[in-house]
Amino acid sequence: MPENIAPLPDFTRWPSFPFEGDMRVKPLADPVEVEPPRSGEDAADCVACNTPDESYIWVSERWRVRAMDRPTGLPMVLILECRSHLDIGDLPNLLAAELGVMTVRLERAVRSLDGVARVHVNRWGDGSAHLHMWFLARPYGRLQLRGTFLTLWDDILPVIPEQQWRENLAHVAAWLAEFGGKAIAEPPHIQWESPSTITYTDTEPAEQPAAPPPAEVPQPNTLNDVNRQQSPVDGPISESIPTQRTAQDPGATSTPQAQAPSHS
């Protein structure tokens, strides 16, 4: 099997490569004659088009931003979608221009979070047909996580505390709302019980208005879930690029107003 004796590529020796030990290259599967349709090629079956605004952290007339359904290893993983059922190459000029603005704006919003050094912006598009751009925050100081393998590290790192995750979501939503649209995610409510009576739950704090949606709404759980099953989102449209800026939006005179690793 020639495939199995292929030398390992150089990247397996990069400091950022998450694995060590004995490995071998997988045999390459034969190419298919005709590729299968992606998830949601038809708008009627599209998860994005059929997911309500309440499942997002911020929405506007033409764009929506959502999170995974639970915290993961990275400080923040977000997905930017247009409401129109389009892929990136099909965007009309207005949406194409706004995509640039939204990408810059969401990158700034995520980078403004405490402990975030860099925001990786990715678009794969192999899983779901509806345009979805991934924004992945790399923790400050974690040089080992720099670059290509960040999406893998997301599933390896210890999960960040849910409270912090919800605060981060609310922060990003509020930041985006400064330029228009509506913030959906809210800061977690403070629990006033005395320490001795606090009940800790690892997963779903009973009342957290913020974030993502309950199970009935099909949506990506985490990056890896997406890779495994592929699920994205999208919906309707409207909103224009704001012409005025605020102190938070460093862009110059024309700054207007952000699915992923495993990305598919």
Ligand SMILES: [Zn+2]
């Ligand atoms: Zn769609």
